[in-house]
Amino acid sequence: MYRIDDLIPFLVNELFDFRCSLCSFLCAFVQGNALKAMSTTTNVSRFEQVTMAPADPILGVSEAFKRDESEKKLNLGVGAYRTEDLQPMVLEVVKKAERKMLESGENKEYLPIEGLAAFNKATAELLLGADNAAIKENRVATIQGLSGTGSLRLGAAFIQRYFPGTTVYISNPTWGNHMNIFNDAGVPWKHYRYFDPKTVGLDFEGMMADIENAPDGSIMLLHGCAHNPTGVDPTPEQWEKIADLIEKKNHMAFFDVAYQGFASGSLDQDASSVRRFVERGMEVLVAQSYSKNLGLYAERIGAINAVVSSADAAARVRSQLKRIARPMYSNPPCHGARIVANVVGDAKMFDEWRAEMQEMAGRIKTVRQRLFDELSSKDKSGKDWSFVLKQIGMFSFTGLNKAQSDNMTNKWHIYMTKDGRISLAGLNLAKCEYLADAIIDSYYNVQ
């Protein structure tokens, strides 16, 4: 559907290019007037017709939270980890790495387009395992990207160029920005069923049916672990069946791995879905982010990986990914990449990282338990709240609808996204009771 202010630039463009002699006079007239309307020597801007864009649904939540003056307010919007005191946290191991980097006096030269070599090596090994055959055989093309978003965008742009017309299938629901990324990259997408509101769990039959019905050779966007926003992950048995079907249909899996180590506390366990596919010899794309698991949100550090069946093709894929990055930002930022490389490259720091990651994952499991306990004890109706325990990772899909989520905010000053998602990383034990009261009130008293 087009709005009139979208059409005006389109029409003006068309008229500029229209060469019909009969209409050239008209064109010049309209052209002159259109431009005059846009930008005269007086006050009209050439961007007058630009409309105010809506606030980002996720990031806009934090902005609204900041404006709220209530003491009771709670920010369960964006997925950024908070300590038990609800403070942002910089990992100790990150502070160590930064001090070390400062002392070693490294320079700030441009990284290669593909990013820091030490980082690329470390990130592929973290994902696939240091002894992975595909890595040893040089069949993994890794490019440092701007966290998860940037890495997904590189992958999407690559798909647009090399698999034109191929549709990417995305879970319903999914992280809101997935659709924006593929839209802006010019890649068509469709949903596959994923969340079952009745069970507050995985609609496995629906998911499998939609994968089956997609045309052969489609691309399936899968969350490696800790599905965002639902927290609902397939079981290992279900993953095996999903892999079977994807292989049968000659689809390609594109994994979004934003929570490796953060979901269960174990880096290896959280990578098991990706590793399963790669074990089976399937070619995959994988986007990685270090925003959550190393708390490097602001430094924008991640990677796009292509696991390819031949070293030669992998080298070519790497070269073409570079070609996409160069006209976007030339080369990636060095700071975050160096932090990761330092942490992973030093055995002691790596162990410290693992311990801090387990602590973060552990705290989230603890608040899940407390929230579940509060909900179960306060809600006398016998509703099964155990999905709070079963869901994995930073987020919980409460099952609240938009009106109910609005009630959470308007009445209880609890900030969350309108799809009913809460970030448990923003919750502490002290607030669990209050949150339980709010959820029960919203669930039962608001339609």
Place this chain on the structure above:
Amino acid sequence: MSAQDRRIATLAGHFRGAPAGEEGLLHAFPTMANSQSVFEHVQQAPEDPILGVTVAFNKDPSPLKVNLGVGAYRTEEGKPLVLDVVRKAEQQLVADRSRNKEYQPITGIAQFNKLSAKLILGANSPAIAENRVATVQVLSGTGALRVGAEFISRHYAKPIVFLPNPTWGNHNKIFPLGGVPQKPYRYYDPNTRGLDYQGMIEDLKAAPDGAVILLHACAHNPTGVDPTEEQWEGIRKVIRSKQQLPFFDCAYQGFASGSLDKDAYAVRTFVADGGECFIAQSYAKNMGLYGERVGALSVVCKSAPVASRVDSQLKMVIRPMYSSPPAHGAAIAATILADGRLFQEWTVELKAMADRIISMRHQLYDALKARGTPGDWTHVLKQIGMFTFTGLNKEQVQFMTREYHIYMTSDGRISMAGLSSRTVPHLADAIHAAVIGAQRKA
């Protein structure tokens, strides 16, 4: 069923179940390792022409090699330089326990944005006072140009850009990929090795009303040829008379002449006339923050409400590209810009870099004159900024690389920042030999 059996079964399935006419054809995504890759059709991309020079340089084992390719400053010792003021700012930041690594807003650090606009437009700019400038933090100059191009392709009535000929190679890729097709306007005159002012004015007049005109704010890359103040005025008049949209690429403020204000002259005269423009700013060179990817995109608008709406739409471009920009480098820049003493120290270090480059120009010119190298080499002195457009052709460049291990881009551009007193004689020898060799061939 083992993985191997599964793979064979899948393969067999293709042949068994294939509809008529498709026997033997594998579908788009055979997923067996050892079979053909789904990426088989992907061809090897050529090395980036500019960054690829450094790749080739690194491979060369010769002790005589000199890298005059990419525009990264080098000290007299040939080493990369981190400014003292940058180190100081960084130490402050790392030691500051109140700092965290939370997601930045989509448009980056607000203080950085304000100070960047102030830096290029001047502290007393009415455009800033009237809230008419939308500024977003981006990934250095490239990021600013790409975000600007994407915005223009979506929201501007005449999304076509005119680029000077020649221009930085990446311009030709950024704009089209951002949705804005490009055309050249005449700029460099190889006969005078200066500005083809007449040609430029003619081409601007011939360009459509409303078209986007890319202008290098100072220290044109690759030629080093900048318009004079009078010429800038002529250019401004034509652009405004045709309601064209200037898009300034400002990568060398302070680096060109040594003075931040002097280098902002062209941008400021355009903004002073009340008109609109885009400005891409990079801190890669002037703060030496290359790898941190620090830059800003400013859109100077006619009114505050428009600027506000433009800002909101810039966010819509950025969010699906990388969500929000990297914090570290911009925090360093903001620290320097905000602190009077650090700012002052910065201007001193900046001038020292600019002065060293000017000194290299003189040394190279003198060395060529001393060798009696044929030709007029005054352009080495006249050209401004980091680069010299030598006028050497592709064959001569290849010769210099092969015989003298001089690494530079094939358009004859050399980065003066990569020269030192020690390497100037070697470069002069190489140029001399290349020119004499060409004369012999002619």
